[in-house]
Amino acid sequence: MAITSTTGLVPLGWDEAAAVAFDEAVRQSPFALVPGRVGRVDRGRVTVHSADSTVTALVRLPAGSELENAPTTGDWVGLERRDDGDVVRTVLPRRSAIVRRAAGERSDAQVMAANLDRVLVAVPFEARINLSAIERYLVLAWESGAQPLVVLTKADLAYDPDAGRDEVEAAAPGVTVLIASAETGEGMDLVAETLAAGTTALVGQSGAGKSTLVNVLAGRAAQAVSDTRQDGKGRHTTTARELVPLAHGGVLIDTPGLRSIGLHQDGEGVARTFPDVEELIAACRFNDCSHECEPGCALREALADGRLVERRWHSWRKLQREAEWIATRADPLARAAARKRWAATGRAGKARAALKQGRDPFA
Numbered sequence: 606m607a608i609t610s611t612t613g614l615v616p617l618g619w620d621e622a623a624a625v626a627f628d629e630a631v632r633q634s635p636f637a638l639v640p641g642r643v644g645r646v647d648r649g650r651v652t653v654h655s656a657d658s659t660v661t662a663l664v665r666l667p668a669g670s671e672l673e674n675a676p677t678t679g680d681w682v683g684l685e686r687r688d689d690g691d692v693v694r695t696v697l698p699r700r701s702a703i704v705r706r707a708a709g710e711r712s713d714a715q716v717m718a719a720n721l722d723r724v725l726v727a728v729p730f731e732a733r734i735n736l737s738a739i740e741r742y743l744v745l746a747w748e749s750g751a752q753p754l755v756v757l758t759k760a761d762l763a764y765d766p767d768a769g770r771d772e773v774e775a776a777a778p779g780v781t782v783l784i785a786s787a788e789t790g791e792g793m794d795l796v797a798e799t800l801a802a803g804t805t806a807l808v809g810q811s812g813a814g815k816s817t818l819v820n821v822l823a824g825r826a827a828q829a830v831s832d833t834r835q836d837g838k839g840r841h842t843t844t845a846r847e848l849v850p851l852a853h854g855g856v857l858i859d860t861p862g863l864r865s866i867g868l869h870q871d872g873e874g875v876a877r878t879f880p881d882v883e884e885l886i887a888a889c890r891f892n893d894c895s896h897e898c899e900p901g902c903a904l905r906e907a908l909a910d911g912r913l914v915e916r917r918w919h920s921w922r923k924l925q926r927e928a929e930w931i932a933t934r935a936d937p938l939a940r941a942a943a944r945k946r947w948a949a950t951g952r953a954g955k956a957r958a959a960l961k962q963g964r965d966p967f968a
């Protein structure tokens with residue numbers, strides 16, 4: 606192996622696992638490789654941060670590589686330095702990733718960010734905190750294989766921050782909820798400390814205060830912050846950097862793609878976001894309980910005595926239905942079962958019509 610110093614990669618998240626994966630890639634590659642981490646991805650070209658420089662490189666993966674293996678922000682890659690232009694020759698195996706599966710008719714998965722330890726969901730304090738949006742982001746976060754976290758931003762605007770936190774914690778079982786104000790600095794130390802090792806992807810709706818948070822954590826003007834619009838939401842901003850080393854350690858991934866990510870996922874994410882609902886369903890007397898009118902329905906009992914709120918139950922049903930819909934495209938058996946259920950309620954026809962018109966079938 607060529608002798609390369611990797612200390613310059615530490616601020617970008619280089620660790621033992623990456624080193625081991627890189628050594629393996631070097632053994633298998635006919636090219637002389639140096640390690641680097643992918644920042645921006647443009648059509649066919651990627652920005653790669655290596656130990657001593659940042660370069661724009663072409664991508665030439667081994668024949669037979671899957672589309673999913675194309676380099677994405679956060680990927681560790683093997684880079685061949687060449688006088689006529691640097692080339693990404695290999696993408697190291699990912700230990701976690703945020704994957705987007707569009708809800709439309711295209712079914713290819715798009716990897717939005719890779720090698721994450723955490724997914725930080727930024728949620729602004731508002732008169733009514735959008736709990737259902739939080740639940741959607743948590744499904745996405747759990748799916749990635751990384752640990753979800755919530756930060757309630759703009760705490761200086763909150764009338765009762767602790768009550769807000771209680772409300773969010775109820776919608777996010779098992780998830781740490783931080784409170785911070787970039788304006789006053791309140792809570793920012795704890796956020797910085799929490800993100801101080803490894804890689805964190807930042808998600809959240811427009812105007813949630815993400816750019817402002819990145820600026821403070823990076824300790825310099827890494828991002829352009831938008832002016833407040835008349836309606837109080839942030840104006841669209843351009844992201845200056847995708848891979849942001851933080852002043853107190855750790856790396857933040859903040860890309861335009863993540864900012865606008867669709868929240869349609871399948872797999873385990875729904876169950877992990879709603880452990881309370883899953884537990885109630887398991888306690889229903891009948892396995893195929895529809896939670897409408899059956900005797901011994903633990904779910905209806907919990908709704909009746911207030912242990913489960915209607916909002917959360919509706920949120921689970923919507924996200925569960927979306928997850929099933931996406932699963933159907935991959936699995937013919939699931940498709941047949943879902944069609945049966947949807948036929949009973951007339952939902953399938955509506956969903957198909959929506960898809961034809963290019964609308965979100967779950968809107």
Ligand SMILES: Nc1nc2c(ncn2[C@@H]2O[C@H](COP(=O)(O)OP(=O)(O)OP(=O)(O)O)[C@@H](O)[C@H]2O)c(=O)[nH]1
Binds near residue numbers: 786787811814838864
């Ligand atoms: N009062 C207060 N305002 C804040 C705070 N953080 C951000 N803001 C304001 O909220 C607005 C939106 O903040 P941004 O950081 O641009 O939000 P964003 O999530 O990056 O928004 P997009 O770029 O649209 O995704 C701006 O006007 C900020 O000045 C805070 O802690 N307190």
Ligand SMILES: [Zn+2]
Binds near residue numbers: 896901902
């Ligand atoms: Zn039931």
